[in-house]
Structure formats: structure tokens, C-alpha cells
Amino acid sequence: MIKHSRQRECIKDFLANRYDHPTAETVYLNVRKEFPNISLGTVYRNLSLLTKLGEIRKLSTGIGPDRFDGNISPHYHLLCTKCGNVLDLEIENIDHINTLAKSGFDGEIEGHVTYFFGKCRNCLEK
Amino acid sequence: MIKHSRQRECIKDFLANRYDHPTAETVYLNVRKEFPNISLGTVYRNLSLLTKLGEIRKLSTGIGPDRFDGNISPHYHLLCTKCGNVLDLEIENIDHINTLAKSGFDGEIEGHVTYFFGKCRNCLEK
């Protein structure tokens, strides 16, 4: 049974208002403004829980620590190989790649995670 | 300048003969059979170097530690959500998703990483 907690609420709110996919550390530093003695463990525990509940998304990009996204609508991400930022990408549905993966595979495909990498506008201009 | 080392050779050979995408820890435990006092640091350093040289591939699946693949030919992976194993997938080229990502994005797309998740044959049978 899950009980409401103000700390978890605050973590979720924070993510809902950010578009830069912050790390657990960043969440911690910011939520601390409202809950000065929240512990990092609480942040990690709630990020995991919220992810499991499907209320946020965890991004494991393979570069640096995991990031979190308050936007759970289906979308993709761009990892800028220069500045390291993670940006939202507007891209049409590509779930057909699941079908492509299924043909020639003897099991079940449930979904996929895809990260695009490249250069963001900002970095291209420099 | 890169000098040959028997330890690195052994790590590469080990990966070339495995199809289960072992972790650094597994590489370490196995390479130790041939080099009993190889250190874990050496394993990590060489896995990084080989990855940078493009002689092996690093898989950051987001579930558990990074894994490594001696097969650098373009292919994709299936993460079994039941047993946790990582399998090779036969799938036709899907680089067109880079083009899809590019339309509506103001920067440059260099590539993508995709992991499929689902259930392997073995787990479906149980």
C-alpha cells in the first residue's frame, strides 16, 4: 500500500516543470529548497517508485548518471555529443521497428528504448 | 601510441568467443584464468580503450552494469525482461529512423542506440 508523501509530490512537481531531464543529484539539490533535510536516499527511492508507477520516465543514456523525465507522453531524446545535454525530439511513431525486430526473433517483443545522438543547434553554431 | 599487450589481447579474444555480452566483472573473472593477477582496473581500462578504438561495443542497457560485445557488426539487442539475458537480434537496417528524427529537429543526427525489450524463447516456454 502506497501512502502519500509531500516529498514525493514535490519531486514529481519538480520534474513536471523541467524540460532538461535532470539527474537524481539535481532533483535532490532542488527539492532541498522546499525540504531542507530530505535525504538523497529518499530522492532515489521515490524516483524509482515513480518510474515503476509509470508517473515519470527514467533515461539511462549510457553517458553519465541516469536522468529523469516528468513527461511520460511517448517521445524520443537527443543526446548532444558535444555539450552532453539531453533534448526532447519531435518524431513520429516508430513502433514499426518492433515488428521488424520480431521477424526473425523467436520470442516476444514488448517495446524498445532509443536514444539518438548528434549535435544540438547551440553546439552547431559554435 | 598504442602498444600491444597480452592482457588486452586476451580480453578481446574472450569477448570474440562469447555471445552473451558479459559484464566487466565476468570478463575479469574469466581472463583471470589465463592471467591470474590481472587487475579489475586493467580490465576496465582495456574495455574502454577497445570500445574507443571500435574493436568492441559497450552496451549500456540501463539495467545492471554495462555489458560488452565482441561483435561489432551492426546489429541490435533484446533484453529479456524475465531472465535479464541480452540476446542478439537479427533485424534489417533501421537507420531511416535517423531521418525521421532529423525532420523537426534543428540540429544534427549522428546515429542512435536502440535496445529492444521483451521475452526470450526460453522464458516464454516456462
Next chain:
DNA sequence: AAAATAATAGTAATTATTATTGTTTACAAA
């Protein structure tokens, strides 16, 4: 309001990885 229990803060422990240091090895040039 009291009891039950989930969640917390604070802290310790673990896991995964990278860095440091002194020694050894590979390779090139004499």
C-alpha cells in the same frame, strides 16, 4: 484520538568505475 504501517532522515554499505603510484613490459633506436 490511538493503532497500524508506510515513508522518512540519517547514515552505512555496496556496486560500478576511475585514478594514482610504483613497477614491468613492449618496442624502437642506437
Next chain:
DNA sequence: TTTGTAAACAATAATAATTACTATTATTTT
């Protein structure tokens, strides 16, 4: 074939990211 030097090594320490533990507090149930 010795010798200089830079790369690679083993051993170990350090760091980063995350998870676990425990006593206390907050939330929900009775």
C-alpha cells in the same frame, strides 16, 4: 643486443552512483 622511453601493468585508493538499514515521523485506518 643493449638501452631509453613511453605504454601497460598490478595493487590499491578514491570517487560516483545507488541501495540498504534503523530508529523516528507522517499518513492512513480503526
